[in-house]
Amino acid sequence: MMFLRGNAACPGCPIPKELDALLEVTGKKTVLVVPASCTSVILGDTQGGQPSTVPVIHSAFAAAPAIASGVAASLRMRGEEDATVVVWAGDGGTGDIGFASLSGAAERNENILYVCYDNEAYMNTGIQRSGLTPYGAWTTTTPSGKKEFKKPLPLIVAEHRVPYVATASIAYLNDYQSKVRKAKSIKGFRYIHLLSPCPPGWRFDAGLTVEIAKLAVETGVWPLYEIENGEFRLTSISKVLVDKSKRKPVEAYLRYQGRFSKMTPEEVKALQDYVDKMWEEIREMTKK
Amino acid sequence: MIDLSEIPVAKPAKGSAGKTGTWRVLRPVIRYDKCTRCRLCIMYCVENTIDQEPNLYPKIDYDYCKGCGVCAQVCPTKAIAMVPEVK
Ligand SMILES: Cc1ncc(C[n+]2csc(CCOP(=O)(O)OP(=O)(O)O)c2C)c(N)n1
Ligand code: SF4
Ligand code: SF4
Ligand code: SF4
Numbered sequence: 513m514m515f516l517r518g519n520a521a522c523p524g525c526p527i528p529k530e531l532d533a534l535l536e537v538t539g540k541k542t543v544l545v546v547p548a549s550c551t552s553v554i555l556g557d558t559q560g561g562q563p564s565t566v567p568v569i570h571s572a573f574a575a576a577p578a579i580a581s582g583v584a585a586s587l588r589m590r591g592e593e594d595a596t597v598v599v600w601a602g603d604g605g606t607g608d609i610g611f612a613s614l615s616g617a618a619e620r621n622e623n624i625l626y627v628c629y630d631n632e633a634y635m636n637t638g639i640q641r642s643g644l645t646p647y648g649a650w651t652t653t654t655p656s657g658k659k660e661f662k663k664p665l666p667l668i669v670a671e672h673r674v675p676y677v678a679t680a681s682i683a684y685l686n687d688y689q690s691k692v693r694k695a696k697s698i699k700g701f702r703y704i705h706l707l708s709p710c711p712p713g714w715r716f717d718a719g720l721t722v723e724i725a726k727l728a729v730e731t732g733v734w735p736l737y738e739i740e741n742g743e744f745r746l747t748s749i750s751k752v753l754v755d756k757s758k759r760k761p762v763e764a765y766l767r768y769q770g771r772f773s774k775m776t777p778e779e780v781k782a783l784q785d786y787v788d789k790m791w792e793e794i795r796e797m798t799k800k
Numbered sequence: 801m802i803d804l805s806e807i808p809v810a811k812p813a814k815g816s817a818g819k820t821g822t823w824r825v826l827r828p829v830i831r832y833d834k835c836t837r838c839r840l841c842i843m844y845c846v847e848n849t850i851d852q853e854p855n856l857y858p859k860i861d862y863d864y865c866k867g868c869g870v871c872a873q874v875c876p877t878k879a880i881a882m883v884p885e886v887k
């Protein structure tokens with residue numbers, strides 16, 4: 513066990529399990545760099561101790577990729593080539609506030625593994641919208657549902673021509689861990705984008721965390737793929753979902769989440785069309 | 801060597817947020833006659849509070865289990881019941 517029980521995460525929060533599964537693969541010689549987020553709180557303090565069994569550096573919001581670049585350089589100078597430096601950051605820290613330093617580290621092809629756990633809003637400060645909040649979702653700053661679509665961050669990072677980019681899900685642990693394993697074996701900038709359901713923020717029953725994560729994949733809302741040296745490949749069950757008849761309708765995913773409860777039938781259709789169009793683009797990418 | 805004694809450093813510990821078992825409203829109870837030892841609850845318990853016994857059966861650590869109900873949802877044989885803590 514690499515991430516210890518009894519931490520401050522909400523009941524049903526997938527973050528402790530996601531970190532445990534990550535560290536199980538990257539091992540004891542891992543350093544976590546974590547910008548301000550729910551994870552900062554989960555990681556505890558000097559009084560109660562920390563659930564992480566590996567060293568953690570708490571970072572200012574936009575600084576994590578820069579700090580990780582420095583840590584990686586220092587480890588290289590000391591000849592510790594087998595260590596893994598991981599940035600573990602939320603969607604707000606990754607796609608909005610830390611985006612410039614993420615882009616810089618990717619462009620320099622720094623030897624770090626960047627994991628964005630995406631709970632699709634600024635959860636730690638009380639559910640404000642981020643660039644990665646999906647269309648239609650209620651947040652405290654989008655009281656009638658978000659009007660813009662989710663920023664396609666994994667593809668934007670891939671445009672930096674980094675060696676490895678992947679999406680992942682807590683419901684498909686083997687797929688997630690095999691992506692971490694592959695990322696660990698590669699040198700340079702690696703990026704994993706992990707959809708991370710949040711019971712209070714998405715307004716669903718805490719017991720449904722894994723089920724919701726699974727439905728995101730089964731409806732095609734969250735495709736599982738990897739891009740290795742520019743080559744795009746669908747993974748796990750997403751391989752068969754190019755065929756629209758194999759995908760569940762998006763309602764199956766929206767239904768259990770209070771954040772989507774005010775969507776009109778027209779908005780649900782707009783989201784379905786968006787997902788279908790995304791899969792047409794994916795079909796093109798798999799042909800390349 | 802740098803003197804680290806003045807730098808605030810946290811050490812790894814179970815229960816960094818205390819005995820989180822006290823947060824529980826519902827208690828997951830495993831009905832062992834229905835359990836097939838498939839390990840899914842152990843794999844998916846988001847809090848890492850289910851251990852595997854030497855006989856391969858799962859055992860919940862109630863000191864820290866937060867009662868979220870993920871284990872009951874993922875169990876394929878519906879062997880885990882969520883029972884109210886207070887009647
Ligand atoms: C520069 C700066 N602005 C704002 C904050 C306040 N703040 C702390 S955590 C947080 C939310 C982070 O959201 P995200 O990165 O998505 O992580 P989550 O909390 O959702 O896990 C904010 C806005 C801060 N710490 N620093
Ligand atoms: S608010 Fe959401 S992401 Fe943050 S600790 Fe709670 S469940 Fe986890
Ligand atoms: S209720 Fe939640 S914390 Fe408790 S054992 Fe089940 S999955 Fe783990
Ligand atoms: S998921 Fe259910 S059947 Fe499988 S080990 Fe746990 S209690 Fe037993």
Ligand SMILES: [Mg+2]
Nearest residue numbers: 602603633635
């Ligand atoms: Mg977030």
